[in-house]
Amino acid sequence: MxxxxxxxxxxxxxxxxxxxxxxxxxxxxxxxxxxxxxxxxxxxxxxxxxxxxxxxxxxxxxxxxxxxxxxxxxxxxxxxxxxxxxxxxxxxxGKGFTKESTDKKIAFIGGGIGLFPLVNAVLEFKNCESDFFVGFKSKKEMMLIDEIKKTGANVYISTDDGSVDYHGFVTDLFIKNIKNYDKVYICGPLLMEQSCVDILRKYNINGQVSLEQRMGCGIGACLVCACETVHGIKHVCKDGPVFNIKDVFLKEQLDE
Ligand SMILES: Cc1cc2nc3c(=O)[nH]c(=O)nc-3n(C[C@H](O)[C@H](O)[C@H](O)COP(=O)(O)OP(=O)(O)OC[C@H]3O[C@@H](n4cnc5c(N)ncnc54)[C@H](O)[C@@H]3O)c2cc1C
Ligand code: FES
The missing domain is CATH 2.40.30.10 (Translation factors)
Known part of the structure; x- marks a missing residue:
């Protein structure tokens, strides 16, 4: 390694x-x-x-x-x-986000620090119509907006306190503007990810989600990041952090 x-x-x-x-x-x-x-x-x-x-x-x-x-x-x-x-x-x-050449209309949904891995994706996934939804607690925590806009993506901002643009959750903002996306990429707090995945399943839209899991070694050598998937227990660090939304259950992992 x-x-x-x-x-x-x-x-x-x-x-x-x-x-x-x-x-x-x-x-x-x-x-x-x-x-x-x-x-x-x-x-x-x-x-x-x-x-x-x-x-x-x-x-x-x-x-x-x-x-x-x-x-x-x-x-x-x-x-x-x-x-x-x-x-x-x-x-x-780890394994990151992927895009098929047939994916033309894509969206990104990021909450808080979950925004960071999505930035590299919007920069790299070119030749697509991209909508970028991002939620912050307040204006004070807002960042990277100009950098994302420069990629040509349509940027939609929500804040929990209403200090900038949409007042409310980024998931509600996404629902209000939802399109027939080929793929949606998600990263954020667990509750946000759960609700994004529920929305995508309801609308039958493909998606990939990056899991924010506590880690130890980061290379698949311990069990700290174990997560339950439809294919059995996987390591978030090695098999993820990005998973197809069809494969994950999205709950507090193995903490119970
Ligand atoms: C794949 C991956 C990518 C990440 N990318 C970023 C990034 O780009 N920028 C960034 O700021 N952070 C990122 N994080 C989260 C970051 O790893 C933690 O915030 C960091 O490890 C905290 O270390 P600490 O010693 O400062 O805090 P600690 O003392 O270890 O923890 C402080 C608080 O943060 C919580 N916490 C720590 N790690 C995590 C985690 N992985 N998920 C959820 N809560 C956690 C703890 O429960 C505690 O409440 C990422 C996490 C993962 C798994
Ligand atoms: S962090 Fe050790 S196996 Fe993933």
């Missing part, structure tokens, strides 16, 4: 919660496909041995970008790194 150093070439504070890193590693940048992730060692010392999974936002030449939200000890430690330092990163990992 690739286990490499990525040099931090830029650090951009997007808002109070999210930080974008531009990283240099030509191997990861050249191999990454939409929806894949990297597993990042968040500190140099022997503490925090477990890596943290972060989606690949986009690739450009020998560079790739990630955005992380500071939520706990790992991401807090990550925020201590400076430009020029090297991060110990494994990747690209």
């Amino acid at each position: 690739r286990h490499e150093l990525s040099t931090i070439v830029n650090i951009i504070k997007i808002n109070d919660f999210n930080v974008r890193l531009v990283l240099q590693n030509s191997d990861i940048a050249s191999k990454a496909t939409p929806g894949q992730f990297v597993n990042v060692r968040c500190c140099d010392s022997n503490e925090l041995i477990l890596r943290r999974p972060i989606s690949i936002l986009k690739t450009h030449g020998e560079f790739y970008d990630i955005i992380y939200k500071i939520v706990g000890e790992g991401t807090k430690r990550l925020s201590k790194f400076s430009i020029g330092e090297k991060l110990d990163v494994m990747g690209p990992l």
Whole structure:
């Protein structure tokens, strides 16, 4: 398994919660496909041995970008790194989003940090009519909109508090604008994903969903990310994180 150093070439504070890193590693940048992730060692010392999974936002030449939200000890430690330092990163990992050449009308539904893996997909899946639905808690958390608009996608924004555009859930905004899509790509909190999948099943639309699962090794060697599918127990890190909506049950996985 690739286990490499990525040099931090830029650090951009997007808002109070999210930080974008531009990283240099030509191997990861050249191999990454939409929806894949990297597993990042968040500190140099022997503490925090477990890596943290972060989606690949986009690739450009020998560079790739990630955005992380500071939520706990790992991401807090990550925020201590400076430009020029090297991060110990494994990747690209997992199976990402796929598109058939016959898919012409597609949609993306992202909630919060679930937006990140979808950005690489909308950038890469060209020659399609794309609708991009994204939900934020409020204007303060809004990000990446101009970058997505530049791809030519029609962008629909919802906020929980009504501070920007549609006031309410992104799933309701999607229902209001639903079309006869060839495929819909989903990533967000579990409840959002469950309701998206219910909608797609009701309208008989194909879809792929990226699961936000807690992880350990990130390479299929432990059982931390086990998830139940119609084909038996799968590892989200290796068999996913992206699954066909027909294959997953979408519930709190193996926590009961
Ligand atoms: C495939 C994949 C891709 C991801 N991509 C991104 C990304 O691009 N940007 C980003 O900011 N985050 C992403 N995440 C989530 C990220 O891995 C976690 O936020 C991070 O591991 C938290 O580490 P921490 O030590 O800071 O917080 P911890 O102290 O480990 O956790 C803080 C809080 O976050 C919750 N949490 C931690 N990991 C997860 C998880 N995987 N799913 C749901 N809740 C979790 C914990 O239950 C706890 O409430 C991704 C997760 C997966 C599985
Ligand atoms: S995280 Fe270890 S098997 Fe998936």
